[in-house]
Amino acid sequence: MDRDFPADFLWGAATSAHQVEGGNVNNDWWDFEHDPGSAARESSLDAIDHFSRYREDFALLKALGHNTHRLSLEWSRIEPAPGEFSRGAMAHYRRVLAALADAGLTGFVTLHHFTLPRWFAAQGGWLGPQAVALFARYCHHVAAELGDLMPFVCTINEPQMVALHGYLEGYHPPGITNPTLWKRVGRVLLQAHHAAVQAIRSASGSSSVGLALQLPLLAPIRDDEACHALHRVMQHEIVDLYLEGLIGPDRGDWLGVQYYRKQWVDPASPTIFADPPEGSQLTQMGWAVHPDGLRQILHRASATGLPLYVTENGIATEDDTERLDYLHTHLAALAQARAEGVDVRGYLHWSAFDNFEWSEGYGPKFGLIAVEHDNDFRRVPKPSAYAFANVATTGRLDLFGHGRATA
Template identity: 75%
Template sequence: MPRRVPLGLGHLGHQVEGGNTNNDWWDFEHDPASLARASSGDGIDHYHRYAEDFALLASLGHNTHRLSLEWSRIEPAPGEYSSAAIGHYRRVLTALRDSGMTAFVTLHHFTLPRWFAARGGWLAPDATGVFARYCRHVSAELGTLMPFVCTINEPQMVALHGYLEGYHPPGVTNVMKWKRVGGVLLEAHRAAVAAVRDQAGSRVGLAVQLPLLAPVDAETPAFLDIRHEIVDRYLEDPGGDWLGVQYYRKQWVDPAAPALFAPPPAGTALTQMGWAVHPDGLREMLHRAAEPGCRST
């Protein structure tokens, strides 16, 4: 029989659900000093219209859908879990299953509960344990509806954008904190893998963004260190059952630049966001992720 190839879309809950007012991104969007340009507001009201959305996707031939759970809804205060939020996501995942699509559920996709961010976010001493606690609770409640689980979406971008470039929460620009948070997120991923496996039979993994990095001049030790922080360390032995690869662009690394990157060379085709169009990079980074020592499926 022909192989059934997964076909689907994914979404970040904060972008589409609407009304996620209890997380750090909501605060960031409404801070005039931040680089956020607009509020997520009501999004596309996916929180209420999920069944309609799934029906549309199924009608287009999709058989897989990736979605994220909003941590701040599920755990609105430390150790306090909302049965209403769990019930909502149970209905969402049931509707997704009944539509004939396989669920890939992301447990952390950029947004943090306000209380978690206020106590230091990923730099808090017990951040890994607190995140694992949340993952364990979600898996115990929803595990039978989550055949595939992604622990953290793009951990290296959470670290890079939030703690070095500063255009994601918490808006920090500090090299040491960037590297430290990258390590914490890997620890949090591994702790989440153990928590999910302890409670559910889900196949659990990690989704990483792998930009194709090129040096402005030559592959100096400084360039290799930057590539390690953004790409290599997440491929060495991430743990889990699968590794998801997301690719958007090629970037040119300049270790002397404050934010490490140089603009694309003149004449480079760009997206509306100013990102370099380089489709061959997807093939290159898929091969990189599949090299011996990298756990990918």
């Protein structure tokens, strides 16, 4: 049978530093987790101890058929105080990225994945007067020191969610609920991406630079003008603003598409978003599963003209049979988008491991690999990890879930 995906397609999974490393005590998320008035349910503490176990983790992912891996660098380790760059942290991340390459995994390296250094947050975070310049300085430093080990660099992870969760919903740091600031921060983050692209390119000519956007499939909950009007606003602020803002010489070389769910808007809802319609399949996060949304979103993102990579897609569930179904149906949607002409060159599942899921703590299980926290953080691949390996190693969807492929 012919392959559904080409031999050079990139297959892997994703993590972020704060969610897996452990001990990131100098950022705004650590403070948020320990604020009794915040939305955070528990402390990240040791996470899954990836900081000291990265070599074994990379070897395991390679053994599971992955040829790429997405991770992030912790800004607060690299620049623990303004303008003070830690040689020890840079040496650690050089070892991490070298180990990634030695394991045969192509690195997608994210420079900002939700967490900010405590000092940056104290200066106003993304609303601070020097926010864009300070972020660009950090990106330039990292690219100058590590660019030779970063084939793909992602400037910012999900700028829309940084703005939405942190400044409108108050669900993430800094815990603000202000519609004006929400919109302002989104635009600042788009500027920060452009500035970061320029900074990275000036420091390292070897890295391909991109942006990772979470793009939900949005819809009005009712067929009335108020719902349609709100839908137009949210579609612009969460999706179109960013896709249409990727213009000019500093827009980047590729776009990361992150898709999880269909989401309905409702002006009558105090949260703007409506509960999914009755009968929807829901994840542990309460998100509605809608596989064809991935195909639709990939088509929308392709209007940028940039090569696309699915840099996150996955389901929070304790039931791995649900994950098997989610993976299979979403990979089929991905294959269909490619068959329809969309230039998608890779797929990275969220997440590699069950990890710290921000304000939800350790409850939601997104991983292909379970982690036994009370048994020295033992890693246990789930059946979905082997099913994914079958597709990753053969490029064939018909082999998904049929034992362990050998080709």
